[in-house]
Amino acid sequence: MKHPLFAKIAALAAVGMLLLFGLGLIKDVVRDRQLYRSAAAHGVAQSLAGPQTLIGPLVHSACVESWDETVGTGAERRTEERRREFLLTAPPERLQVQSAALMQERARGLHKVNAYTLKAHLTAQWPDLAALRPEGTVRGSRMQCGAPILMLAVQDARGIRAAQVDVDGSAQVLRPGTFHPVYARGLHAALPEGLRHREGVLTAALDLELVGTERLAIVPLGGTTEVQMQSTWPHPSFAGRFLPSEREVGDGGFTARWRLSSLATTAQQDIAKGRTVCDTPGDGGDRCADSFSVAFVDPVNPYTLSDRAAKYGVLFIALTFVAVGLFELMSNGPHAPPLRGSLPPEGAAFSSWDGPATKRLRVHPVQYLLVGSALCSFFLLLVSLSEHLPFGLSYALAAGACVLLLGYYASHMLGGRWRGLPFGAGIALLYGLLYVLLQLEQTALVVGAVALFAVLAAVMVLTRKVDWYGLAARRMPVQEVAA
Known part of the structure; x- marks a missing residue:
């Protein structure tokens, strides 16, 4: 393909639209459950x-x-x-x-x-x-x-x-x-x-x-x-x-x-x-x-809190995609270590070996879609569990399940458990921050704004030396990493 970078951006945009559609369906489910609760309250009042x-x-x-x-x-x-x-x-x-x-x-x-x-x-x-x-x-x-x-x-x-x-x-x-x-x-x-x-x-x-x-x-x-x-x-x-x-x-x-x-x-x-x-x-x-x-x-109305949580879904997906892109970018830098399975033959030096050492990490748009789907499923798990369990316990179970799933999948998607563990820890931090925001009322906006600024600052620091034009012009042969 003549412009692989632009093709991937287009594919990620399509993935993002699919995930936004899925988030919209989940929000509809939350609103329907809210209507059911209102109908139940009306029924109690009638009786x-x-x-x-x-x-x-x-x-x-x-x-x-x-x-x-x-x-x-x-x-x-x-x-x-x-x-x-x-x-x-x-x-x-x-x-x-x-x-x-x-x-x-x-x-x-x-x-x-x-x-x-x-x-x-x-x-x-x-x-x-x-x-x-x-x-x-x-x-x-x-x-x-x-x-x-x-x-x-x-x-x-x-x-x-x-x-x-x-x-x-x-x-x-x-x-x-x-x-x-x-x-x-x-x-x-x-x-x-x-x-x-x-x-x-x-x-x-x-x-x-x-x-x-x-x-x-x-x-x-x-x-x-x-x-x-x-x-x-x-x-x-x-x-x-x-x-x-x-x-x-x-x-x-x-x-x-x-x-x-x-x-x-x-x-x-x-x-x-x-x-x-x-x-x-x-x-x-x-x-x-x-x-x-x-x-x-x-x-602790579970439907109100679930609705508030779902409003952060787009931000969750965007931050997670940024994190995956950073792993992909940093892993393919000039000083990135070789991926698992790309070691040179015995006795050969890394500097003189031009075989599998050129193997680069690439994350397929389908993998982005699966990661985003797991993030979306958290909100559906949250509203369904909170109908039967206390909201705090429901949140912990839904977040824990998604963190374990994403951490396991990322360890294969990113080429090693030492990449998967930081990724899972970052997702856990996001869920923890969201729970704090849900508990806050008067200060939720300022806490969310400060946290978002901190994430943006971290991304800018990590990518401060990236040659973005060089990424688009690079023509190295690539090979997909086996999951």
């Missing part, structure tokens, strides 16, 4: 209860204003009754929530979902219920209002396991539903009509046991809202419009405290307008009611 949102306690009363209006003229003049229906709401002036979330792991097939049982004690105080006293908009109108309703709304009422409420020290009967036109799921207690006009502080204490999955959100409905939450889950993700003012996170769980004022939130106005509480608080802007949340996330 148990979904993410929960607490709204309340809140007191409301449905009212109707009616009046007589004369319409028509002359003989057609008549009197008709007009009606206006409206809802009066009274958010608490002070709201305190003491809660503890006990984690329960649920599974659907291979996939695990974080469920919790929330035990909460809510205390709400109103200075009075003046907000429930209706005011007419038409002179001489008639007012009719239903009894005041104390309500607590939740996102999924199937999760309510137990509840009881005391109003001013007197136990009240709780019933399902809220009688609220927007936040209909939850529970309520009908209050005596006399409380509407009573002067003095009204106090309600509610004990609630609630089951949910993956996330818990709370609407800061009080004039001042204080929430304390404890859980044995060590990996909380705080989100929404407000982060905790205090939090302690450790291996044994977390404790978080929120202290909010109605001066800092529009939650009372949002609920009065009937705005929805978004599934992901804070993402809906002005269309969503203010809330804050805690997500019980799993930091």
Whole structure:
């Protein structure tokens, strides 16, 4: 062939495209498994209860204003009754929530979902219920209002396991539903009509046991809202419009405290307008009611980590091909030692022997393809093993298998075990670096950038004296090294 170097570059480019296609298929597998896990989480939520949102306690009363209006003229003049229906709401002036979330792991097939049982004690105080006293908009109108309703709304009422409420020290009967036109799921207690006009502080204490999955959100409905939450889950993700003012996170769980004022939130106005509480608080802007949340996330989600690992696949293949090319280049240099099987006859000197001593190391594109395929298989092994074993153990098994395979193959491909061992050690170092990057979150980019710069510097130092034009012009007869 007239230009063997360019032909090999073209062949390696074709090999690279095949490997990129294979990596794409593996990423599709990881994404499919992620979808299966999402479907499993949805299935658990359908059978148990979904993410929960607490709204309340809140007191409301449905009212109707009616009046007589004369319409028509002359003989057609008549009197008709007009009606206006409206809802009066009274958010608490002070709201305190003491809660503890006990984690329960649920599974659907291979996939695990974080469920919790929330035990909460809510205390709400109103200075009075003046907000429930209706005011007419038409002179001489008639007012009719239903009894005041104390309500607590939740996102999924199937999760309510137990509840009881005391109003001013007197136990009240709780019933399902809220009688609220927007936040209909939850529970309520009908209050005596006399409380509407009573002067003095009204106090309600509610004990609630609630089951949910993956996330818990709370609407800061009080004039001042204080929430304390404890859980044995060590990996909380705080989100929404407000982060905790205090939090302690450790291996044994977390404790978080929120202290909010109605001066800092529009939650009372949002609920009065009937705005929805978004599934992901804070993402809906002005269309969503203010809330804050805690997500019980799993930091060692095997699919997320496998997806992150697969994104480094192209870099793995590129660095490995560079390493193989360096071995091939350095082995064919002017001071390279003879390959295995190329010793001169007994009594002959290397300097005067021109037989098999001219034998050069050449790595066939098929061998590059096999090495790249082994690297790609690591990511498939990782995601499949991590469905049954802890991620760290799965990573060690997949990486160990690939390092042993590549080290063994390289010892034959590169013409000796002393070339194969450094090659296998380099692959092991790459896998170790990737594992470190997967464990890091905030510093993953800087560590990866520094490591990549170090590899580039090493390649430049090793090839600083290579005559690249000489490589293309060289016309020495070559012979493939037997594997």
